[in-house]
Amino acid sequence: MTCAELLIRLLRDSYAVDTIFGIPGVHTVELYRGLEGGKQEASEDGNGSGIRHVTPRHEQGAGFMADGYARTTGKPGVCFIITGPGMTNIATAMGQALADSIPMLVISSVNRTDTLGRGQGRLHELPSQQQLMAGVSRFSHTLLDPDGLPEVLARAFAVFEGARPGPVHIEIPIDLFNAPVTPPRHWQRCGLVKAAPSPDALDRACQWLEQAKRPLVLLGGGCVAAPEAARQLVEALDAPTVTTVNAKGLLGRHHPLDLGPNASFPPVRDMAMQADVVLAIGTEIGETDYDVVFDDGFALAGRLIRVDIDAEQLARNHQADLAMVADAGLTLSALAERFQNRHLSREGEARTKAALTALNLAGDPAFSAYVPLFNTLQEVLPDAVIVGDSCATVYAGNHLVSQPHPRRYFNSASGYGTLGYGLPAAMGACIGRPDLPVVALVGDGGVMFTLPELACAVEEQLPVIILLWHNQGYEEIRRYMDNAGVTRLGVDIQAPDFQVLAAGFGCAATRVADPAGLARAIANRPASGPILIEVDAAAWNEAVTQA
Known part of the structure; x- marks a missing residue:
């Protein structure tokens, strides 16, 4: 068995990968021999139809597709990318996935082992491809021993399943794709158990939350993998709850305790300052969720309990009085169980309603044009997944849209904030x-950044x-220029005829x-x-x- 063939076998049989996004290149041809072999064997041995390959029209599109696939399924999106320009092209997509903690596996080629770092002007050569990609990944690894492939893949999926997820990059020198390897004795993936919260820390958190008079949950x-536990907990605590953009739908549509991702507005900020205990789970408490007005105005005065799988994150943005390194879903379940059948009364629904009434988002002139748009979408497509770029409808939708389930609303306007x-x-x-x-x-x-992917969508x-x-252009930047007293330049761009395109x-x-x-x-859309x-x-x- 070759290294390339083993890679496909492991992805398919050990890690249940069913889709790969990639653009074949001269340096990755051998990967595709392995991929075709994987399809044939999967069909013959009854393991299904094999791995689906999707060909985007740009590597950035491949990364974004893998990102969208991962967010909706909860499984890592997988990409096959060529050396050099393929990697610099996908770097932006990896940056977005890194900022939003989205699992993505990027398998790339790299130049021959005997030429690495020598600067000989080889095809697609970079001084250090691995070093370049390390900045947009949880880790980047150069495979120098083909027999080490199972271990490095296991490391990647350990990150996806047990640590703070994000992109992982594995590069394989082109001379190793056909190198013979010894198949592993066992094909099963590692039985990883996620980090559970400390019982002592849970006791203290429960004591604080039970004694709180004005609790707030972030x-x-x-948290998207544990919607039922999240709902049970906030209802037991009777606590108003901020759900960030990436947590939209976690409590269900129009839940009476859901403040939505509106922590940048005064009524919710006032509630945050008045809260005597704040419970923050699986959130960075970062700028693009809590300070989209960019004035550093989100502040907390009460005790802060933070839970995150990433220990370093617990030391960022807001100092915690109690910090737990643990899986968000396990912690939600553990807390929900401890408060089971103990529904406290803190006027949470009334406080939430008062804040939302003061916000009056539907009546805000900045959002009024978009209210009928999202009302129409909800009426005709109530179960739709809504995916957004950085654009006017998304900026409004972040505050106006309510979804029935998590993993059904996400966009690039938070975190890295890329276009396309x-x-x-x-x-x-x-x-x-x-x-x-x-x-x-x-x-x-923004659509002009990746419009050629229409060809892939049709295909x-x-x-x-x-x-x-x-x-007619970059409306958000026009507004910023106008507010700053800067003469508009470069924002009133000419658009093509999108119908003809x-x-x-x-x-x-x-x-x-x-x-209407x-x-x-x-x-009347196509089937x-x-x-x-x-x-x-x-x-x-x-x-x-006029309506």
């Missing part, structure tokens, strides 16, 4: 959850609904100008394959204002 993306994410990430979500409709929220500026017959908000890719497309038109377009629905922002704003 739940982040680390929405379309390919939504495609990854389509592949990961073919049973659910998927909507990509994109803008006319794969992915029924993604691409909702393109066309406001979509047709060129073989993608269905239409324009809409009001909610949007509902009709969604109802298979994508549709691009272009919303004229100016016409939409006029229509909803």
